[in-house]
Amino acid sequence: MKENKLINLLKSKNKEAFEYLYRETSPLVYGILKNYIHTPEIEDAMQEVYVRVFKYIDTFKNESKLMTWMYRIAVNVGKDFIKKNKNNFINFDDAEKKYFNFIQSDENVSENAINQITNEKIDQIMKSMEDDERLIIKLRDIEGMSYSDIASVMDIPEGTVKSKLHYSRKKLQKLIENENIF
Numbered sequence: 001m002k003e004n005k006l007i008n009l010l011k012s013k014n015k016e017a018f019e020y021l022y023r024e025t026s027p028l029v030y031g032i033l034k035n036y037i038h039t040p041e042i043e044d045a046m047q048e049v050y051v052r053v054f055k056y057i058d059t060f061k062n063e064s065k066l067m068t069w070m071y072r073i074a075v076n077v078g079k080d081f082i083k084k085n086k087n088n089f090i091n092f093d094d095a096e097k098k099y100f101n102f103i104q105s106d107e108n109v110s111e112n113a114i115n116q117i118t119n120e121k122i123d124q125i126m127k128s129m130e131d132d133e134r135l136i137i138k139l140r141d142i143e144g145m146s147y148s149d150i151a152s153v154m155d156i157p158e159g160t161v162k163s164k165l166h167y168s169r170k171k172l173q174k175l176i177e178n179e180n181i182f
Contacts, residue, residue: 035135036078071153125175133168
């Protein structure tokens with residue numbers, strides 16, 4: 001469905017459009033929220049994201065992509081949940097591993113096992129990084145967002161996105177080198 005048509009349907013509170021939006025975006029919203037919230041609380045946070053989308057869709061001005069606007073809402077919800085629960089920590093469980101699963105089905109079993117161990121180790125290493133560092137790597141390197149979209153989502157200048165991404169990548173590289181994974 002074309003974005004403009006979807007937005008118009010959402011603004012008219014079309015139930016099928018919201019169902020479509022949820023089906024298409026929930027894995028991405030879940031992934032963003034994983035940067036901020038415990039796994040058991042994510043369903044509540046996801047519900048809050050979609051409630052806000054429903055409630056504020058009329059304020060969407062088409063100045064950015066709909067998904068960029070939703071990412072911003074998800075980031076804000078994640079930060080709100082952190083404020084509510086100061087003991088919050090990030091838990092990269094099996095649902096997150098799809099982003100790091102580079103294993104091809106035609107590889108042999110030993111390569112698959114090595115790759116799986118490597119992916120799990122990278123998950124562990126990323127847990128030690130700051131929320132914004134993980135998020136910026138995920139948005140750019142895993143989800144392929146543009147610098148301008150990331151700037152909008154994170155509410156920072158585009159130059160800061162490039163700088164933070166550079167330093168976050170260097171930090172991840174150093175952490176991986178310290179673990180002797182490769």
